[in-house]
Amino acid sequence: MGKKILLANDHIEGIRFLDTYRKHGGYASLEKALKSMTPEQIVEEVKTSGLRGRGGAGFPTGMKWSFLAKPEGVPRYVVCNADESEPGTFKDRYLMERIPHLLIEGMILSSYALGAKTSYIYIRGEYFYVARILEQAIDEAYAAGLLGKNILNSGFDLDLYVQIGAGAYICGEETALLESLEGKRGNPRIKPPFPAIAGLYGCPTVVNNVETIAAVVPIVNEGGAAYAAIGVGNSKGTKLISASGHINKPGVYEIELGVPVEEFIYSDEYCGGIRNGKKLKAVVAGGSSVPILPTELILNTAAGEPRLMSYESLGDGGFATGTMLGSGGFIVMDEDTSIVKNLYTFARFYHHESCGQCSPCREGTGWMEKILHKILHGHGTLADVDLLWDIQSKIEGKTICPLGEAAAWPVAAAIRHFRKEFEDFIRNGEHVNDVKHYYRLNNLTALIN
Amino acid sequence: MSEKTILKFSDETAAIATKIVARYPEGRHKSALIPLLHLAQAEFDGWLSVPAMDCVAEFLSIQPIEAYEVASFYSMFNLKPVGKCTLEVCRTSSCWLSGAEDIVRHLEKKLGIKEGQTTADGMFTLKTVECLGSCGTAPMLQCGGDYYENLTLEKTDKLVDSLRAEGKARVYTNDNPVNID
Amino acid sequence: MAKVTIDGIEIEVPDGTTILQAARMIGGDIVPPAMCYYSKLKTSGGYCRTCLVKVSKGSEKDPRPMPKPVASCRTTVMDGMEVLNITSPEVLEARAGVVEMLLLNHPLDCPVCDQAGECHLQDLAYEHGKAETRYEFPRREFEKIDIGDKVQLHMTRCIMCFRCVKVADQITDGRVHGVINRGDAAEISTYIEKAIDNDFSGNVIDVCPVGALTDKTFRFKSRVWYTKPVDAHRDCPTCSGNVRLWYKGEDVARVTARKDTYGEAEEWICNSCRFDHKKTSDWVIEGPTKVDRHSVISANHYENLRMLKASIDRQRESLPHGDKVNLGTGALDPNNEEK
Numbered sequence: 021m022g023k024k025i026l027l028a029n030d031h032i033e034g035i036r037f038l039d040t041y042r043k044h045g046g047y048a049s050l051e052k053a054l055k056s057m058t059p060e061q062i063v064e065e066v067k068t069s070g071l072r073g074r075g076g077a078g079f080p081t082g083m084k085w086s087f088l089a090k091p092e093g094v095p096r097y098v099v100c101n102a103d104e105s106e107p108g109t110f111k112d113r114y115l116m117e118r119i120p121h122l123l124i125e126g127m128i129l130s131s132y133a134l135g136a137k138t139s140y141i142y143i144r145g146e147y148f149y150v151a152r153i154l155e156q157a158i159d160e161a162y163a164a165g166l167l168g169k170n171i172l173n174s175g176f177d178l179d180l181y182v183q184i185g186a187g188a189y190i191c192g193e194e195t196a197l198l199e200s201l202e203g204k205r206g207n208p209r210i211k212p213p214f215p216a217i218a219g220l221y222g223c224p225t226v227v228n229n230v231e232t233i234a235a236v237v238p239i240v241n242e243g244g245a246a247y248a249a250i251g252v253g254n255s256k257g258t259k260l261i262s263a264s265g266h267i268n269k270p271g272v273y274e275i276e277l278g279v280p281v282e283e284f285i286y287s288d289e290y291c292g293g294i295r296n297g298k299k300l301k302a303v304v305a306g307g308s309s310v311p312i313l314p315t316e317l318i319l320n321t322a323a324g325e326p327r328l329m330s331y332e333s334l335g336d337g338g339f340a341t342g343t344m345l346g347s348g349g350f351i352v353m354d355e356d357t358s359i360v361k362n363l364y365t366f367a368r369f370y371h372h373e374s375c376g377q378c379s380p381c382r383e384g385t386g387w388m389e390k391i392l393h394k395i396l397h398g399h400g401t402l403a404d405v406d407l408l409w410d411i412q413s414k415i416e417g418k419t420i421c422p423l424g425e426a427a428a429w430p431v432a433a434a435i436r437h438f439r440k441e442f443e444d445f446i447r448n449g450e451h452v453n454d455v456k457h458y459y460r461l462n463n464l465t466a467l468i469n
Numbered sequence: 470m471s472e473k474t475i476l477k478f479s480d481e482t483a484a485i486a487t488k489i490v491a492r493y494p495e496g497r498h499k500s501a502l503i504p505l506l507h508l509a510q511a512e513f514d515g516w517l518s519v520p521a522m523d524c525v526a527e528f529l530s531i532q533p534i535e536a537y538e539v540a541s542f543y544s545m546f547n548l549k550p551v552g553k554c555t556l557e558v559c560r561t562s563s564c565w566l567s568g569a570e571d572i573v574r575h576l577e578k579k580l581g582i583k584e585g586q587t588t589a590d591g592m593f594t595l596k597t598v599e600c601l602g603s604c605g606t607a608p609m610l611q612c613g614g615d616y617y618e619n620l621t622l623e624k625t626d627k628l629v630d631s632l633r634a635e636g637k638a639r640v641y642t643n644d645n646p647v648n649i650d
Numbered sequence: 651m652a653k654v655t656i657d658g659i660e661i662e663v664p665d666g667t668t669i670l671q672a673a674r675m676i677g678g679d680i681v682p683p684a685m686c687y688y689s690k691l692k693t694s695g696g697y698c699r700t701c702l703v704k705v706s707k708g709s710e711k712d713p714r715p716m717p718k719p720v721a722s723c724r725t726t727v728m729d730g731m732e733v734l735n736i737t738s739p740e741v742l743e744a745r746a747g748v749v750e751m752l753l754l755n756h757p758l759d760c761p762v763c764d765q766a767g768e769c770h771l772q773d774l775a776y777e778h779g780k781a782e783t784r785y786e787f788p789r790r791e792f793e794k795i796d797i798g799d800k801v802q803l804h805m806t807r808c809i810m811c812f813r814c815v816k817v818a819d820q821i822t823d824g825r826v827h828g829v830i831n832r833g834d835a836a837e838i839s840t841y842i843e844k845a846i847d848n849d850f851s852g853n854v855i856d857v858c859p860v861g862a863l864t865d866k867t868f869r870f871k872s873r874v875w876y877t878k879p880v881d882a883h884r885d886c887p888t889c890s891g892n893v894r895l896w897y898k899g900e901d902v903a904r905v906t907a908r909k910d911t912y913g914e915a916e917e918w919i920c921n922s923c924r925f926d927h928k929k930t931s932d933w934v935i936e937g938p939t940k941v942d943r944h945s946v947i948s949a950n951h952y953e954n955l956r957m958l959k960a961s962i963d964r965q966r967e968s969l970p971h972g973d974k975v976n977l978g979t980g981a982l983d984p985n986n987e988e989k
Contacts, residue, residue, distance in 0.1 A: 108563055110605055144602070146545065146601050147602065262604060264563040270605035373599065382836070519842050
């Protein structure tokens with residue numbers, strides 16, 4: 021059994037409520053911090069822990085915190101990014117609806133460490149009921165003197181609010197999130213300046229993912245070194261993985277970073293193997309944006325080493341043969357899955373979610389969707405595959421925000437690893453759901469095994 | 470020209486709106502725009518007509534165009550009338566892998582409408598939406614504030630029938646927390 | 651002050667200068683094109699991505715190259731920075747990609763568009779575009795709308811540079827138009843049909859890089875290359891009164907702001923000067939306008955563009971070789987360095 025830190029108590033009935041949460045050690049971190057630690061010491065512990073941003077980018081949290089500007093007389097803000105929208109990712113929702121106080125405690129700790137007096141949790145609008153759960157928990161915390169003026173008699177004041185979005189994936193990008201929080205369209209800002217210098221209302225701001233902020237609680241409690249002792253290489257601590265697709269046990273799993281991918285997919289502790297006894301075909305390991313990998317490359321690296329669930333190991337081989345840990349949205353596809361159609365759902369998603377500010381993304385995402393739609397409906401040509409490749413290359417790296425890459429990478433990876441399937445699909449000219457059946461029909465039995 | 474319709478928040482809603490505005494630093498009340506548009510949508514029949522958006526703009530002392538710009542950006546705001554229950558079926562990867570398409574086709578047949586349409590009795594609007602973060606419990610749909618997960622065709626039928634019997638979408642409130650365990 | 655080198659040409663500029671501004675100080679072919687940036691409008695730029703350049707050296711202090719191409723209009727120079735624009739095949743390829751995206755949904759209605767001849771997208775397409783499109787789907791179309799009785803919005807032609815919205819925000823009171831919807835469904839609109847009515851609203855015509863916002867009082871009156879620009883002024887109570895009159899024969903066909911080399915208005919003018927004063931007797935004539943870039947009426951406009959295009963094509967053919975290739979155009983002539 022791997023060590024659980026964030027979800028150690030998620031099975032306890034009533035852990036959603038303050039009294040139960042406190043009974044099981046909740047808010048001990050906060051008491052420790054406010055009584056015996058300076059803000060700087062907390063930042064140091066977070067640095068020592070090696071914690072990296074859990075929203076997808078994997079940027080070292082301690083370093084991000086240390087970039088925060090601290091000009092005199094200007095307020096600072098801590099904003100929690102709970103706009104979880106990356107397809108395949110649902111860990112933050114799980115965490116917030118099960119143990120809302122873990123996030124709230126993390127928010128108070130982070131705000132104390134960074135000197136914020138007002139903080140916001142920006143949650144996607146569709147998580148309306150989760151926002152209600154958080155608000156109830158915040159009310160409890162205020163009533164218990166854990167929020168508001170003079171928290172636990174420490175002299176530290178904090179107001180914490182839940183801000184609700186209204187349906188826009190792009191608001192997961194931190195500057196778009198801040199725009200949205202300011203009551204504007206969710207258009208990413210042009211950087212620099214980065215939020216650490218000029219964020220919310222032009223003030224220094226740190227934006228962190230839900231899981232990242234929750235992880236600050238055990239880091240303060242047990243010390244950064246204890247957290248860093250878990251994991252492998254530069255992938256420290258635990259990570260919540262959202263497992264979905266054709267597996268026996270979809271759900272949220274907390275893993276120690278470094279678990280072999282094969283174990284994660286097949287062991288009963290985690291995904292429990294492929295549904296209906298089928299074979300594995302491909303995995304999108306870190307949310308829709310990261311490159312899809314076929315079975316042989318997701319289980320083992322190109323060099324033949326077992327692939328591990330860690331930033332380094334999943335990234336091994338670059339995009340030629342590797343992928344990314346991303347947000348930990350682990351989508352598993354069995355042998356009958358049509359990669360072409362799955363890619364179409366991704367392309368449609370990014371087209372739908374493009375904010376429209378900059379031209380390569382605004383025009384290119386729609387173009388890719390249209391071509392894939394055409395292929396799916398039997399009108400594709402072999403030249404379309406090359407055109408798709410070219411379009412994605414014209415988007416990647418040319419846009420204001422990472423949505424350009426997020427839209428381009430899945431297309432590139434699907435063609436890189438499954439080009440033949442695209443070509444077969446185009447030649448056959450019709451929607452193929454059961455790939456095996458289709459291979460048999462077309463005398464491609466060699467491909468079945 | 471016809472007389473301009475003017476909408477106002479009810480006293481109850483206005484009180485909530487005032488509380489929301491107080492969350493932000495002075496002069497930053499525009500931050501309340503999205504929460505207030507949600508309030509307006511809930512109060513004025515589930516969609517944002519021009520008078521509904523004007524009401525929010527007026528409340529926040531901003532230009533009406535600022536409200537239109539924001540309302541039209543976010544997919545949860547309806548700029549056209551919708552039915553009492555909007556069934557929003559997730560159509561992205563994991564849900565698709567788990568049969569979301571079958572759910573949509575089934576609902577289209579059952580309700581006698583196409584995706585994007587509203588039933589003649591004004592009861593149901595059927596929509597497909599992008600990933601709602603319910604990939605581990607796919608396929609799913611959202612209606613009102615609630616998630617309905619691990620759908621099968623039978624479960625979908627039951628849901629539609631019970632919503633029809635209740636006559637409106639269920640809304641999550643503090644007194645009526647959703648069943649999450 | 652910061653020293654920056656663009657395509658091998660060094661210049662010293664004040665701190666806070668953007669790469670694009672520094673390039674404009676050098677001048678010539680190395681100036682990146684800009685479809686959305688407008689020096690007189692705050693927060694403009696960064697959207698169209700045509701001015702992408704490669705920063706091959708970040709600064710003296712931190713010489714690492716920037717990982718991705720950057721928008722030169724929104725990136726400030728650092729001391730010791732080295733930038734590649736037309737000497738980088740990668741940049742030219744990226745720019746060609748952006749141009750293709752901008753043209754994807756743009757109608758090919760130049761023969762009936764009032765902007766033809768002074769359209770920045772035309773120039774850009776000529777320099778960096780391909781003759782044929784690879785886009786085979788129906789293009790986006792919108793109905794034309796009148797925003798007030800003097801300005802027409804033809805959204806079909808819009809490339810979403812957002813300049814007009816910034817004009818409304820920054821030089822007029824009570825903005826009534828803006829950006830609605832999202833992604834490729836986004837449009838410039840008043841949402842509800844509403845006239846844009848204030849003294850300076852006509853400036854949206856001058857900032858529009860394409861024919862999306864046009865002057866109704868000039869509509870279909872003449873192709874711009876049949877008109878002759880003349881600088882003139884009058885004593886105006888609202889604006890500076892410094893304008894450009896465009897004569898067709900003896901008649902003033904239209905009035906615009908005076909524009910600089912990069913097509914930017916030197917001063918905003920009021921609607922009264924623009925729309926209501928179209929008699930020669932309304933104005934004090936200063937003399938014929940000196941015309942250079944961005945107008946087909948300038949001498950050898952397309953001849954010069956053709957030369958630039960030829961060198962760009964040569965560069966792009968050389969992909970994926972090294973970055974530093976001498977272009978051999980005037981801008982890179984070492985004798986030109988002093989200017």
